[in-house]
Each structure stands twice: as structure tokens, then as C-alpha cells.
Amino acid sequence: xxxxxxPADAASSVGADEIAQAAALLDAGQLVAFPTETVYGLGGxxxxxxxxxxxxxxxxxxxxxxxxxxxAPNGDPSYWVEQLPSDAQRLIDAFWPGPLTLILKxxxxxxxxxxxxxxxxxxxxxxxxxxxxxxxAFSARRNGHGGVAAPSANRFGHVSPTTAQHVRDEFGDAIxxxxxxxxxxxxxxxxxxLSRGFPALLRPGHVTPQDIADVLGxxxxxxxxxxxxxxxxxxxxxxxxxxxTPLALLPFDVLxxxxxxxxPDERVALVARASRAGRWAQAEGVHFVAxxxxxxxxxxxxxxxxxxxxxxxxxxILIEKLPDTIEWIAVNxxxxxxxxxxxxxxx
Ligand code: TXA
Ligand code: MG
Numbered sequence: 248x249x250x251x252x253x254p255a256d257a258a259s260s261v262g263a264d265e266i267a268q269a270a271a272l273l274d275a276g277q278l279v280a281f282p283t284e285t286v287y288g289l290g291g292x293x294x295x296x297x298x299x300x301x302x303x304x305x306x307x308x309x310x311x312x313x314x315x316x317x318x319a320p321n322g323d324p325s326y327w328v329e330q331l332p333s334d335a336q337r338l339i340d341a342f343w344p345g346p347l348t349l350i351l352k353x354x355x356x357x358x359x360x361x362x363x364x365x366x367x368x369x370x371x372x373x374x375x376x377x378x379x380x381x382x383x384a385f386s387a388r389r390n391g392h393g394g395v396a397a398p399s400a401n402r403f404g405h406v407s408p409t410t411a412q413h414v415r416d417e418f419g420d421a422i423x424x425x426x427x428x429x430x431x432x433x434x435x436x437x438x439x440x441l442s443r444g445f446p447a448l449l450r451p452g453h454v455t456p457q458d459i460a461d462v463l464g465x466x467x468x469x470x471x472x473x474x475x476x477x478x479x480x481x482x483x484x485x486x487x488x489x490x491x492t493p494l495a496l497l498p499f500d501v502l503x504x505x506x507x508x509x510x511p512d513e514r515v516a517l518v519a520r521a522s523r524a525g526r527w528a529q530a531e532g533v534h535f536v537a538x539x540x541x542x543x544x545x546x547x548x549x550x551x552x553x554x555x556x557x558x559x560x561x562x563x564i565l566i567e568k569l570p571d572t573i574e575w576i577a578v579n580x581x582x583x584x585x586x587x588x589x590x591x592x593x594x
Pocket of ligand 1: 256284286287288289312313314315348350361362363365366367369371373398399400434435436438449450
């Protein structure tokens with residue numbers, strides 16, 4: 248697990264007045280972007296179908312895709328679900344607050360809009376102090392039961408934001424943003440589906456399948472693309488998280504001949520671990536970025552890097568494919584989806 252942000256540092260960047268004002272906006276059905284330890288979220292009242300519709304409209308996202316409901320640290324998950332299975336309680340005890348979302352059967356009184364019409368609901372309690380302050384203030388306006396629906400605060404399909412500036416780059420001044428500094432984890436929460444009688448990983452993240460197995464005593468089912476009963480999830484679309492500049496993800500021995508064969512006047516970006524990059528780190532026309540050797544650090548910097556490379560005046564982004572091991576599963580997942588947006592054979 249990452250070091251959690253020190254509450255004093257991060258919360259001090261957003262004052263109590265600003266939190267109260269943002270909670271009032273949510274209460275009035277408006278949207279507020281806020282920091283979490285994973286990525287910034289675009290929040291609205293989870294029990295207001297109108298607020299949820301505003302989220303979809305702002306993102307340009309199809310209304311059939313579910314959004315995650317964020318709960319305050321003292322929030323009651325059982326308010327949102329038909330029943331809370333013992334596996335869910337064990338994962339909550341182990342990983343909340345933190346970067347883990349649970350998919351459970353939705354309680355009948357929760358509007359279906361928040362789950363894109365499905366009979367489930369996604370719940371998460373973030374650890375970021377600004378998120379917690381906002382969720383606590385909003386929840387207090389709802390007899391302690393308020394929840395904030397929040398997808399990542401980016402336009403549909405684009406790279407998720409990990410700073411307040413990234414959110415402004417996506418939406419301009421149209422959305423009110425709370426600035427809680429850069430997100431620590433850097434990629435979206437791990438999603439575990441517990442709505443179908445067995446634990447299944449829907450989206451890899453900082454909490455690994457092994458972390459889940461250590462608590463539940465069994466490995467979650469891993470996504471293999473063939474599970475037709477799996478819930479719909481936009482972060483699980485094949486092409487997602489994409490920058491605007493064409494991106495290719497290939498093993499280094501495939502990238503090298505591509506680098507050698509590029510046009511003399513072409514400027515390309517190369518992202519690779521310094522230990523592999525060799526002479527290409529210094530080559531003319533190659534904008535080299537030394538990637539972290541550690542998967543958690545790689546994840547933390549990934550989206551900021553993709554955004555920076557969009558501004559780096561390069562024609563292509565070439566990224567070294569990382570080892571096919573469980574520790575790289577989350578980074579490989581996000582890079583694979585970013586690259587899939589540019590693969591001609593994809594539909
Ligand atoms: O880290 C995160 O989870 C961030 C921050 C803001 O908390 N949020 C996030 O939300 O990544 P979003 O909307 O970009 O991803 C939501 C994903 C959906 O694409 C889907 O995979 C899953 O959460 N999800 C939410 N509710 C679900 C449900 N009822 N059934 C199945 N999947 C659900
Ligand atoms: Mg997203």
C-alpha cells in the first residue's frame with residue numbers, strides 16, 4: 248500500500264469554507280471535481296438521477312455506463328446494497344479507506360441511473376483527506392447517508408486527471424475543482440465484483456489480486472474478455488485512457504527497428520526503463536523519458552506523462568511493453584487500452 252497523504256498537508260490546501268461551499272453545490276444537484284488518492288473525480292449526488300445525468304453529459308459518456316459511489320469514512324455501505332456479504336465486509340475492513348471499489352447488488356431504493364440501469368452498485372471510500380472532508384460534509388446534509396457518484400474527471404475515453412490542472416485542461420472553468428495536490432496512486436481504483444457469488448477482478452489497480460487473495464483466501468477471477476455476464480464498465484473498454492498523439496506499446500526489441508527506420512526529420516517520444524534504453528536515450532530526434540522501474544511509481548506518473556507527451560511536439564509515442572507479470576498488471580492494463588485506441592484492427 249502507498250503512504251497515505253498526510254491529512255494536515257493536503258487538507259490545508261482546501262479550507263473549511265471551500266468544502267462547505269462544494270457540499271452545498273452537490274446538495275443543489277451541481278457537479279464538483281475533487282481529488283482522490285487514485286485520480287480526480289467528477290462528483291454529483293449519487294441519489295439524484297438529474298445530477299448523474301449532468302455527469303454523463305459533461306463527460307460525453309454513454310448513460311449505460313455505471314459510476315462509482317463514494318462514501319465518507321463514517322458512511323454506511325449497507326444503505327446502498329441489498330445485503331453486505333461477509334467477503335465485502337472483510338475487504339472493507341482491510342482496504343477502506345483506499346483504492347478499492349466493490350460491486351454489490353444495489354438496494355431497491357437507490358436510483359438505477361447511478362449504475363447505468365444495472366442491478367448492482369459500485370462503492371468506494373477514498374483515503375484522500377479532501378475527498379473525505381467533502382464526503383463527510385455532503386453526507387451530513389443527508390442524515391449521514393449521502394454518497395457522491397464520481398467517475399474520473401476527464402472526457403470519455405481520454406486520460407484520467409491526477410491534478411486539478413488536468414481537470415481544468417479537460418473542462419475549462421465549467422466545473423468547480425477542489426485542488427488537493429497530485430494524486431498519490433495515479434491510476435483508478437481496483438474493482439472487485441462481488442455481485443455474482445464469486446470474487447472477480449473487473450479492473451486492476453494498486454490493490455493487487457494477491458492482496459485480495461490474502462484477505463479472502465482465494466484469488467479473484469481475472470478478466471479474460473470472454474465473460475459475457477460481467478457487468479458493463481467503461482474502464483474495461485478495450486480502447487480507453489488514450490492521449491491524442493498516436494501511441495504504440497511494444498517489446499523493446501520490436502521498438503528498436505522502428506526507431507532505426509524512422510524518417511530523418513521525425514521526432515518521436517520513447518518511454519522505456521533506463522536499464523533497457525541504451526543508445527536511444529541520447530539519439531537525435533528521440534524525446535526519451537526514463538520510466539520508473541517500480542510499478543507503483545510508474546502508475547503514479549503515468550497519466551501526467553501521457554498528458555505531457557501530448558504537448559511534447561512528437562509525432563508518435565513509443566512505449567516499452569512491460570513484463571507480463573502480476574506486479575505490472577495494472578500498468579499494462581492502462582497502457583494496453585491507451586495503445587488499443589490507435590490499433591487499426593480494433594473496432
Ligand atoms: O479510482 C477511481 O475509481 C476513480 C476515482 C474518481 O474514485 N473513479 C473512477 O470512475 O475510475 P470511472 O467512472 O472512471 O470508472 C467507473 C467504473 C466503471 O467503468 C465500471 O468499471 C465500474 O467503475 N463500476 C461502477 N459501478 C459499477 C457497477 N454497478 N457495476 C459494474 N461496474 C461498475
Ligand atoms: Mg474513467
